[in-house]
Amino acid sequence: MTFYLFLEQTLNAFQLGVMLFLMAAGLTLVFGIMNMINLAHGSFYMIGAYVAAYVSDATGSFFIGVAVALPVAAAVGMAVEIIALRRLYKRDHLDQVLATFGLILFFNELTSIIWGPQALFVAIPPVFSGSVELIPGAPYPIYRLVIIGAGLIVALLMRTLIVKTRTGMLIRAGASNREMVSALGIDIDRLYTIIFGLGALLAGLAGAFAGPILATEIGMGENILILTFVVIIVGGIGSIRGALIGALLVGLVDTYGRAFLPQFLRMIFEDPSVADGVGASISSMSIYILMAVVLIFRPRGLFQAYG
Amino acid sequence: MRILKKTLLGAIATMAAITTPALSADSVKIGMITTLSGGGSALGRDIRDGFKLAVDMRGGMLGEKKVDLIISDDARKVGNAKQIANRMLKRDKVDIMTGIVWSNLALAVVPTVTKAGKFYLSPNAGPSKLAGKGCHKNYFNVAWQNDNLHEAAGQYVNDKAHRNVYIMAPNYPAGKDALAGFKRFYKGKIAGEVYTKLGQVDYAAELANLRATKPDAVYFFLPGGMGINFVKQYAQAGLTKTTPLFGPAFSFDEGILKAVGDTAIGVFNTSQWNKDIKNAANVDFVANFKKTYGRFPSLYASQGFDTALLIDSAIRAVDGDMSKQDDFRKALKAAKFQSVRGPFKFGPNHHPIQDIYVREVYKDGDNITNRIVGKVFTNHGDVYAADCKM
Structure with a gap:
């Protein structure tokens, strides 16, 4: 293992972390503020990816694709909130899980009806194709650097929104005491719809970004959703800062685990195939071990939500 | 998370229970458990559509007997597959079961089916455990033993004089096989041997390690969406130009090729079938499939x-009398279809x-697809047959 390889893996970890953050930011708001478990969050990610893929194929421009995908994902998110989920806020978590699981099936089938069962092709926009040799001997895809940059910008914007704006203030207030907020004459229903749309928009953005590097396929949201739940539990439910730190932590642990654990174990075990097998098993558990450790010492996650 | 998972499973079971068709006496009942939702669903859909096409082309019948086909989705989860299998055996009383895509699911379900005295015909998964000591007279594999296509690839890569190869597969029974x-x-x-998580989406960490070991070729087995992710990311890491990729057909099927675009052109992979094989049955099959499903x-x-x-062929041999189990089995074994x-026997x-x-x-016009360029093995069986005592 060289220092350069370590650097490259750290970049990979950041890139994974940033993708997770985009997913987690929306989910943690919905979970933390509305106390609502939304399994269909992954569906917004899938919708973002499919719309971006479809539009960029039709127009020939990836950027138009992303630009269309964002409002569509947000609109679908708000429609789902108004039509279905609004009725579930007061219900048990299990009811919410069941209902939003039903939504996953619905959206998967709908996607299959509209775009067919096969995965779609999305090309990397020509501006960002190719790679740069930031680290000697390891050309790094420009597109992955763009994802890191875009994710960090979104994190900054989110922070500004939450800390500096009136909507952000209401979001924080809603998180700590929703009855009081509505007693003060704030239209809490509208606030919730906005938060939900914002979450769906971020998930759609993650999906649109994922298109060129990952498979745009039915059920793509479920894979990332599990990781996202780990992120918000580690980070602290309802906290944007927690989502960012949690996402980066999960990205680091997952990537380092996959990258270095097998080599490390080869020094311990004599038979390399045993080392590889054990390494693969432990590294796929690594993020859950991280989650368990965090929960032992900080049962409410690393950062508690406002209030 | 625990409650969440339990609830999810409950939800799946409820969903599955609703879709049970009426029983009818004068038909053969076939239970198909396959992956129709979530990751890997493209594979299950293809198996289902291929099977249904054959039934539809015979007017809803197999061997002049009406087919009652019960299809259920396992979502690639072992627990679901087992539950569905039990339901199909006990309540629906199926005669034959088929459909499973993934080896870990097959390992859980096949023994249950054969123990119940029913037949299981695998259209895909062929784990080594069920080919050797764990073989059973009522279990037939119509696709391949898991090792087969990879053996051919090993031979081919060897013939091409690559001497330092990096190999990768998901961490589940078929990956090990x-x-x-x-x-x-x-x-x-072997420059490196890596097992990744089943359903993994991002391979950046593995690719960085791979590059560091400087192999002269890469062999990878990643079916479905995993293959799409890997091939794309492999090309984006700039590795296609320096290090040739090899795989089994699973890493380069029609669905994957459509989703990865030009980057896969020129890659070699091994298969027991391709759509350009010239025999009457295949020409007919490819044309009808394209016409019916548009792909x-x-x-x-x-x-x-x-x-x-x-x-x-086997139902025909027993004149539709499924109670003649021994004759039915003999007819399956004879594989008269x-x-x-092309040539096929058990x-x-x-x-x-x-x-x-x-x-x-x-690239065939606008379409990226496969063509056969050579034959690696003729009449190739598997090494586990020697351990099988029926």
């Missing part, structure tokens, strides 16, 4: 189709003996 099969015929050095069939679809043809892949452990080809990915 894959790399074991590859190493059985490849004689050079080209993959090897999974061909396997589903062949499974239905095999059942057709025209497989779309070995002593009820796994195929067949030819395996090498295919090249090329």
Whole structure:
């Protein structure tokens, strides 16, 4: 293992972390503020990816694709909130899980009806194709650097929104005491719809970004959703800062685990195939071990939500 | 998270329970458990569509007997598959079961089916455990033993004089079989042997490690969406130009090629079937599949189709009397049907003996697809047959 390889893996970890953050930011708001478990969050990610893929194929421009995908994902998110989920806020978590699981099936089938069962092709926009040799001997895809940059910008914007704006203030207030907020004459229903749309928009953005590097396929949201739940539990439910730190932590642990654990174990075990097998098993558990450790010492996650 | 998972499973079970068709006496009942939702669902859909095409082309019948086909989705989860299998055996009382895509699911379900005295015909998964000591007289594999295509790839990569190869597969039974099969015929050095998580989406960490070991070729087995992710990211890391990729057909099926675009052109992969094989059954199959579903069939679809043809031939042999179990089994073993892949027969452990080809990915007009460029093995069986005592 060289220092350069370590650097490259750290970049990979950041890139994974940033993708997770985009997913987690929306989910943690919905979970933390509305106390609502939304399994269909992954569906917004899938919708973002499919719309971006479809539009960029039709127009020939990836950027138009992303630009269309964002409002569509947000609109679908708000429609789902108004039509279905609004009725579930007061219900048990299990009811919410069941209902939003039903939504996953619905959206998967709908996607299959509209775009067919096969995965779609999305090309990397020509501006960002190719790679740069930031680290000697390891050309790094420009597109992955763009994802890191875009994710960090979104994190900054989110922070500004939450800390500096009136909507952000209401979001924080809603998180700590929703009855009081509505007693003060704030239209809490509208606030919730906005938060939900914002979450769906971020998930759609993650999906649109994922298109060129990952498979745009039915059920793509479920894979990332599990990781996202780990992120918000580690980070602290309802906290944007927690989502960012949690996402980066999960990205680091997952990537380092996959990258270095097998080599490390080869020094311990004599038979390399045993080392590889054990390494693969432990590294796929690594993020859950991280989650368990965090929960032992900080049962409410690393950062508690406002209030 | 725990409650969440339990609830999810409950939800799936409820969903599955609703879709049970009415019973009818004068038909043969076939239970199909396959992956129709979530990751890997493209494979299950192809198997289902291939199988259904064969039934539909015979007016809803196999062997002149009406087919009652019960299809259920396992979502690639072992627990679901087992639950569905029990339901199909006990409540629906199926005669034959088929459909499973993934080896870990097959390992859980097949023994349950054979123990209940029913037949299981695998249209895909062929784990080594069920081919050797764990073989059973009522278990037939119509596709291949898991190692087969990888053995052919090992031979081919060896013939191409690559001597330092990096190999990768998902961490599940078929992944282990894959790399074991590859190493059985490849004689050079292994630059690295990596098992990734089943359903993994991002391979950046593995690719960085791979580059650091400087192999002269890469062999990978990643079916479905995993293959799409890997091939794209491999090209984006700039590795395509320096290090050639090899895989089994599963890493380069029609669905994957459509989603990865030009980057896969020129890659070699091994398969027992391709749509350009010239025999009457295959020409007919490819044309009908394209007409019915609007897409080209993959090897999974061909396997589903062949499974239905095999059942057709065996039901015909017993004149539709499914109570003649021994005769039915004999007819299955005889495999008197025209497989779309060409010559086909069963070995002593009820796994195929067949030819395996090498295919090249090329651009045919606007379409990126495979063509056969050579044959690696003729009448190739598997090494586990020797351990099978029926």
